[in-house]
Amino acid sequence: MAIPQLELPEKPGFSSLQGVTFDQGLSTEDMVINIGPQHPSTHGVLRLVTTINGEIVKDMEPVIGYLHRSKEKMAEGRSYFQYQPTIDRVEYLSSFFDHYAYVTALEGIANLKVPKRVQYIRVICMELNRITSHLLWFGTFLLDLGATSPFFYAFRDREAIFDLFEELTGARMMYNYFRFGGVNADMPVGWLDQVRGVINELPARFDEYEAIATKNPIILDRCLGVGLFNLQDCLDYGVTGPAMRACGVDNDLRKTQPYSSYEDFTFDVPTESVGDVYARYKVRMAEMRESLKIIHQALDNMPGGDTAEVKKIQAEVDVVANEIKEAQKRVALAKKQEQEPVAADVTLAEKTIPVINADWQTYGQKVNLMTFKPPAGEAYSQVESPRGLLGCYVISDGTPKAYRVKWRGASFSNLTILPSLMIGNLYPDLMAIFGSLDIILPEVDR
Amino acid sequence: MPFQIPQWFVWLHHKLGVDIFNEASQVLMLFIWGVVLFVLIAIVAKSAVVFMVLMERKVLAWVTQRKGPNRVGPFGLLQTVADGVKLLFKEDIMTPGQDKFLFTLAPALFIFPVFVLFAFIPFTDYFTALDMPVGALLIFALSSISMLGIVLAGWASNNKYSLIGGMRSAAQAISYEIPLILSVLTVVLFTGSMRLTDIVTAQQTPLGPLGWYWFYLTPLPFLVFTIAAIAEVNRIPFDLPEAESELVSGYNTEYSGMKFAMFFLAEYAALFVMCALSVVFFFGGYNCPLAGVTMPWGTLIDSTYINTPVIQSAQGLISAGVWLEQQIKLPGVAFLLDQLEKISWTVLKIYVLIFMAMWLRGTLPRLKPDQLMGFSWKFLMPIALLNLFLVGLQKFWAYPNDTMPDLIASVTGNWGYLVVWAVLLVGGVGGFSIWMSHNLQEKLKARFVR
Structure with a gap:
């Protein structure tokens, strides 16, 4: 009676059973076992078509695509x-x-x-x-x-x-x-x-x-x-x-x-x-x-630190920016009405509008997502x-x-x-x- | 203490029309009390298992920082009942290609021997349904039958996972029964009897817990027994026949409804029995752990009566009946209290061990089959054999005349015994740790070969 021998590959799979002979004078048959697609340890829907002889894996082929959602x-x-x-x-x-x-x-x-x-x-x-x-x-x-x-x-x-x-x-x-x-x-x-x-x-x-x-x-x-x-x-x-x-x-x-x-x-x-x-x-x-x-x-x-700090600074900046903007509006209105604008407004309006540090923003440049x-x-x-x-x-x-x-x-x-x-x-x-x-x-x- | 006959006992006999001192009536009473005892055992077994299922869930919940079942009944006490009802009403699914007869036979074959084993457990010296002179032998003969049930279930299920589970179970049962029995053999050798009550009585020493065999025979037989017993009842780290992550559910994958419930119950029952045997063999059975303390009711019992040759030689069933016929000559209350105390100690010890098993389950991962086999044949077997030899020496030195002398005197009189004991303990524990670290070093070295 022919005794089937298991052939162990040398590379790349390294067997923990290397050096162990499986010729024990017993005639054994291979068994194909489908591990998955529903199996506790396949972590999802993987199917492993496995050929085993006793407990020893002789061949394995993963079948994928059960969760393909394009x-x-x-x-x-x-x-x-x-x-x-x-x-x-x-x-x-x-x-x-x-x-x-x-x-x-x-x-x-x-x-x-x-x-x-x-x-x-x-x-x-x-x-x-x-x-x-x-x-x-x-x-x-x-x-x-x-x-x-x-x-x-x-x-x-x-x-x-x-x-x-x-x-x-x-x-x-x-x-x-x-x-x-x-x-x-x-x-x-x-x-x-x-x-x-x-x-x-x-x-x-x-x-x-x-x-x-x-x-x-x-x-x-x-x-x-x-x-x-x-x-x-x-x-x-x-x-x-x-x-x-x-x-x-x-x-x-x-x-x-x-x-x-x-x-x-x-x-x-x-x-x-x-x-x-x-x-x-x-x-x-x-x-x-x-x-x-x-x-x-x-x-x-973290640039800017906690959001509370950023918000606080943003509020301060907003106050100054609003003042400047309103001063600019008043100056523009005065010019339109051909009147002399208030001197304080002019100096204020010439200031650049402050913005919060660019690194502290949550957007570099706002895009319309839609x-x-x-x-x-x-x-x-x-x-x-x-x-x-x-x-x-x-x-x-x-x-x-x-x-x-x-x-x-x-x-x-x-x-x-x-x-x-x-x-x-x-x-x-x-x-x-x-x-x-x-x-x-x-x-x-x- | 005045002599009292329980009124209801006399009344019962009067109603039944039997003469209390007639021989024929004694036979009848034997039969009745035999049945009563077995019913009691069955109730104990079922309720113990039902409680254990809940206990395991609660203990595992505690280990994993969860709450566990707490919806059904107070503290979730009725959870197992609810589960049982659910399983009872579930469809009994049979898939094509199954061997119907064997598929149905398997759970029965699994559960039957385990529940029979409950009859052997000496809860007290009298509350043991079958106190056989060959008790220890018969227990292991019966417990190996239940492995057949698993193999049959695996084969009859027509499922490859079940088949692997069944085959693993067979291999595991063969490998671990030998160290299990060898470790019990040390106890039997030392005691000189296979009767479980004898083994318990032999552990009744002035040393208290230290006179029990887990310490007295060095912890090694106990450790071997524990490991092998856990493997016998298929629990983590030896639960390969039903390894969830590998074999889905192993041999019971195809089972549902009451058939599954029978496997489930039998597994817990087997754990209970194994813990009970561990208590009997290594933890002094129903002996009080407080050394040298006698409970007030203990002094009241007529010791000369209990030690009559009739009681000693009769088998459990008969002895129980004979005792019940003769018990009316004894002060019953003291006896009952004594029995209750002993039952409490037994059950307490059993549940402590069960708790340990559950704790292990929450802690350890699972072995591979080759490691499982290797551990049994290459490690447990030699240790168990060595133990047997050393306990033989121990017995030879401690009790040369094959009697039971006063323990303290034997120890002080036999320095040889003390030396053997110390060598066993130090050598065993030390050897084990050296072996483990050596093993680990070898593995770490082998890792870099490639």
Whole structure:
């Protein structure tokens, strides 16, 4: 009787079972198992057609598209601003990043200036969003490994940050807050202090999470040396983000091509050298702490400071500006009536009308969102999202609707490496590896 | 204490028309009290499980900083009842391709042995329905039957996840039953009896909790037993047969309604039984944890009567009946109080252990199957075997005459025993931590090979 032998590939998938022979004198048959589209640990509607022999994965093919909503085509049928609320749904866990990519692409086409204050607000939003996204990843990753409690702990902190977002944007997940050349509205009064209050608590919480998970023997057993890949694999498959940085490359757009004033902040890019599940875990945990650093700096150096101060200065400026304007009106009226204007009015009217510091505005240049019509042209903008490189390519033909919008989602590229990592590994390793790649299916299918 | 016959007891016999001192009536009473005892056990089992389901939800809620069920009844006490009613009225879904007979048989096969096991638990020295001389053996023989139910459920469901779950369960049951039984074997070896009440009585020492086997035999057998027991009842970190993130719900994926409820109940019942056995084997059963303290009612019981050979040799059922026939010669109130005290201690200890299991569930992630197997065969098995050998030595030194001497005297008289004990404790705990750190270092090293 012929005994089937399992062939284990050497690269790029690294099997934790290397060196183990499966020839045990037993005749075994392969079984094709459909993991998903509805499955607790596929994080959405991914279908993995997996061939397993016992617990060993022999082949795997991801089938995607169950959540395809033609997000790119939708852009061609509606105006730029009408399209904006729908991109929240592309990647609902960190939608500030999608908005940022889209908005900056259009700012590039229309050549809109963005005030410093807006840039800082955007940085705070994105970094807070990176923390919420990583927190959700932390919870679900450990849930995939079988630990239930961290999920609730992570959600507790996530909710606190969502409260901040709700205060700022009016929504907890679908923000739609960034605008072409600015943000929808300035921060609520005292919001900076609220943020400070929330993030001051987070380091202690992160310590607790690490105490639960980082040195837990079972987690070490399941994560160390599992799902290994190296830099070459990252380049081959287009893997970016924390998964790439876990291979020892400090490739982070925030450092290499600073956008939105990231050059103002000092922070490290956490890297790990090994490139296994555990390294990805460590990188993400460290990234949350780095995000906190950035947020602290942005809060402290916010141009104009808290909204209350800006409003106060704005009111003072408005008083002076009104006086000047009225003086000018009186002078003009006097000239019209061919009378001699009051001397005080003349000196006042000759003064320039004061404006608030341009860096403190929430808009560089107000655009009418409904009739926003950028000139013909094209722009690509990319942003370091929690999952990796997120790109948005917009072609404008001068009409109010985009000619073409193309998204480059990190999840899609990161997913492509999964089958090669899985082949030869155990079936439960799928949950560790898949969880560590941090894929979100709406972004894959778009 | 004046001698009292319960009036209702005499009245009952009078109504039934049986002579209280007649042999035939004794047989009848045996039968009646046997049935009563079994009904009592069934009620205890069901209510314990119903309470445990709520307790688990509350404990997990507490661990994860939630409130837990608090809508149905005061403090959510009726939540499990509501869940039960819901499951009762749910459609019993059967999908095509299932083996109907085995699909229906599986939950029954799973739940039946577990509930039978309740009869073995010595809640007190008398409130134990089956106090068999081979109790320890029979318990593990019965508990392995329930694994068949899981395998059958996995096979009959016509679902690949269920199949994997069932197969995992079989592998797990085989691997973990051996260290489980080996660790119990140390207890049996030391006690010299497989009767559960004997094992509990042997732990009745002036040392109190320190004389119980979890400490007296060093914590190692207890630890091995705990780990293996958690694996036996399929709980985190060993819940591979129903690993939610991998196998959806494992062997019970296709089950709904009352069939699912039976699996659900049996799992909790199995946890209760395992904790109860742990209490019996390692935590002194119904013994009072306060060393050297005798409750006022304890002194009132006629100890010479309880230790009569009739009671000792009779099997549980008969002994219960015989006792009830003869009990009228005893001061009943003192006896009842004593029994109540013992039940309280047993139940308290059991629930403390159950709480620990729930706490573990809220804390730990899940192992992989290869690690699960490796842990059992490469780590637990050698330790359990070593334990068995060392406990043999311990017994040889502490009790050379195979009797039960005064513990303190034996310790002071046998320095060899003390040395063995210290070596066991220090070596076991130290060895375990060294092994763990070595293992970790190896893994960290192996990580950089590529």
